[in-house]
Amino acid sequence: AFLEAGVPTVIATLWKIDDEASKAFFTRLHEHLRGGTRPAQALRATQVEFMKRGASPSIWAAVQCIGS
Numbered sequence: 001a002f003l004e005a006g007v008p009t010v011i012a013t014l015w016k017i018d019d020e021a022s023k024a025f026f027t028r029l030h031e032h033l034r035g036g037t038r039p040a041q042a043l044r045a046t047q048v049e050f051m052k053r054g055a056s057p058s059i060w061a062a063v064q065c066i067g068s
């Protein structure tokens with residue numbers, strides 16, 4: 001629906017993830033975005049950070065960037 005409405009990029013989860021884990025993940029993602037990092041790069045950077053922290057793949061692998 002967002003893409004059909006003209007939003008160029010949507011970052012969304014493919015499955016439900018824990019609220020506390022998503023809070024930390026999306027806070028960090030938005031810090032990257034606020035710093036000027038493009039959406040796909042911001043998502044990748046956040047995913048890599050969470051991998052290095054030892055976060056469960058059920059958190060970081062659920063998040064996808066759709067669009068440009």
